[in-house]
Amino acid sequence: MNFELSREHVLIRNMVRDFAENEIAPYAEQLDITSAFPEEIFKKLGSLGLLGIPFPEKYGGSGGDTISYAIAVEEIGKACAGTGLSYAATISLGSAPIYYFGTEEQRQRYLVPMAEGKTLGAFGLTEPNAGSDAGGTQTKAIEDGDEFVISGEKCWITNAEYSDTIIVTAVTGKDERGKNIISAIIVPTNSKGLTITSPYDKMGVRASNTCEIVLDAVRVPKENLLGDPQKGFKQFLYTLDGGRISIAALAVGIAQQALDKALHYAKERKQFGKSISSFQAIQFKLADMAMEVELARNMVYKAAWLKDNNKPFTKEAAFAKLFASETASRSANQAVQIHGGYGYMREYGVERLIRDAKLLEIGEGTSEIQRLVISRQLGC
Numbered sequence: 413m414n415f416e417l418s419r420e421h422v423l424i425r426n427m428v429r430d431f432a433e434n435e436i437a438p439y440a441e442q443l444d445i446t447s448a449f450p451e452e453i454f455k456k457l458g459s460l461g462l463l464g465i466p467f468p469e470k471y472g473g474s475g476g477d478t479i480s481y482a483i484a485v486e487e488i489g490k491a492c493a494g495t496g497l498s499y500a501a502t503i504s505l506g507s508a509p510i511y512y513f514g515t516e517e518q519r520q521r522y523l524v525p526m527a528e529g530k531t532l533g534a535f536g537l538t539e540p541n542a543g544s545d546a547g548g549t550q551t552k553a554i555e556d557g558d559e560f561v562i563s564g565e566k567c568w569i570t571n572a573e574y575s576d577t578i579i580v581t582a583v584t585g586k587d588e589r590g591k592n593i594i595s596a597i598i599v600p601t602n603s604k605g606l607t608i609t610s611p612y613d614k615m616g617v618r619a620s621n622t623c624e625i626v627l628d629a630v631r632v633p634k635e636n637l638l639g640d641p642q643k644g645f646k647q648f649l650y651t652l653d654g655g656r657i658s659i660a661a662l663a664v665g666i667a668q669q670a671l672d673k674a675l676h677y678a679k680e681r682k683q684f685g686k687s688i689s690s691f692q693a694i695q696f697k698l699a700d701m702a703m704e705v706e707l708a709r710n711m712v713y714k715a716a717w718l719k720d721n722n723k724p725f726t727k728e729a730a731f732a733k734l735f736a737s738e739t740a741s742r743s744a745n746q747a748v749q750i751h752g753g754y755g756y757m758r759e760y761g762v763e764r765l766i767r768d769a770k771l772l773e774i775g776e777g778t779s780e781i782q783r784l785v786i787s788r789q790l791g792c
């Protein structure tokens with residue numbers, strides 16, 4: 413067993429860290445205030461090849477592994493969690509399903525531009541009445557000649573306004589037991605009948621683009637069906653398993669930022685004639701934060717390693733997502749506590765971490781759903 417990062421992993425970490433510290437972190441507070449999407453940052457991420465890390469070069473990627481990708485998410489998320497969320501979503505939810513399940517033609521046509529950073533990608537699963545229970549999808553795709561006619565509504569879809577295509581889940585029929593068959597279909601965002609708006613005023617991850625999508629008899633060719641229509645549900649569960657590794661990596665970035673800021677502040681701030689870092693109550697908070705960050709990162713790397721080695725990783729991805737997101741919330745909360753009243757003020761940049769971290773306990777399966785996934789893996 414070897415716990416050391418490879419030379420390539422260290423190189424990617426240093427490169428992304430440098431970029432994130434210089435080109436993302438200085439804008440994070442403003443992006444949070446204005447809730448503006450960082451288009452320019454994404455253009456640069458694209459030109460550095462960072463939007464294609466886990467895909468082969470023949471699909472416009474850089475041929476990296478899931479560990480490299482997780483390292484990049486952590487570093488970007490540490491600088492700005494909203495940017496990190498959009499980064500993780502375009503790769504894990506927009507591009508990856510096309511790489512996993514797409515035909516060669518679909519990969520060339522849709523994956524290559526995303527991996528090269530020419531457009532972002534989005535995945536539309538959630539609906540107003542189908543969140544944790546994705547089996548309750550109401551959006552329908554009805555066959556009409558060579559086309560699907562899709563009608564329905566999706567909510568809180570990350571990146572849709574900046575994507576050329578959205579992968580939309582829809583009911584395409586019934587199986588022999590009378591249960592809905594849910595398939596994934598690639599829908600170009602310039603399709604007639606498709607409306608994308610971003611009406612949400614979010615608590616955190618405010619730099620990410622979050623959209624409402626209305627599909628009103630949207631026609632797409634049948635060849636836009638992604639993967640096996642009978643296995644649409646299984647396919648998106650696999651997609652979400654992969655996505656959870658990246659959400660966990662994003663949580664590690666937030667937790668590490670909380671620790672770094674709290675440690676720095678604790679050494680500077682003096683009360684009762686001493687640095688507050690000399691008080692055991694503060695030291696123990698920092699010790700717990702450091703231990704949990706380390707553990708969460710190891711869980712991310714293990715899940716990523718299992719995926720890269722084609723081993724089952726559903727349980728470990730859920731472990732990582734659950735533990736890392738709750739770690740991020742705890743660490744952010746303690747960072748504010750260590751900053752005292754200053755931590756409650758926006759300019760210190762720690763209250764934002766609490767707001768950003770909370771999303772990671774909800775998106776890509778809530779903490780309750782992660783516990784369900786884990787208990788099912790245990791055979792319950």
Ligand SMILES: Cc1cc2nc3c(=O)[nH]c(=O)nc-3n(C[C@H](O)[C@H](O)[C@H](O)COP(=O)(O)OP(=O)(O)OC[C@H]3O[C@@H](n4cnc5c(N)ncnc54)[C@H](O)[C@@H]3O)c2cc1C
Pocket residue numbers: 501505535536537538542543544545567568569570571614617622771774775776777778779780781784
């Ligand atoms: C900023 C943001 C970005 C997002 N991006 C995307 C995206 O790109 N694509 C996409 O498809 N979706 C996206 N989502 C949606 C997200 O995945 C859902 O919000 C999430 O899956 C939970 O669904 P829900 O909000 O409907 O909650 P609900 O399912 O209504 O859950 C409400 C509460 O009930 C609990 N609960 C539900 N079922 C059970 C159960 N069986 N046992 C125990 N507890 C249960 C939940 O854990 C939660 O606490 C995004 C959401 C946000 C906020």
